[in-house]
Amino acid sequence: MGKGTPAFGKHNNKLVHVVCRRCGKRSYHQRKKRCASCGFGRTASRRVYAWNKRT
Template sequence: MTKGTPSMGKRSRGKTHIRCRRCGRHSYNVRKKYCAACG
């Protein structure tokens, strides 16, 4: 058994979250167009 699944390593490519304009935190999802922190 290896630590971490092999497929999860491919998910780290590209930017998923950018800085949110409402709360200023780095949790705005680019694809889903919502902030994980403030909604």
């Protein structure tokens, strides 16, 4: 390790994303109170984008 911070291993000891109870993925942000995947806590409807679909 020449460049960067040597203490990189310490910065994810807190679990920020917990399992979302709407989509079931581990994307629910505890501090922001929303899910990064489905938008739970942010939108009433499910967070879905056209660019997210595969063909």
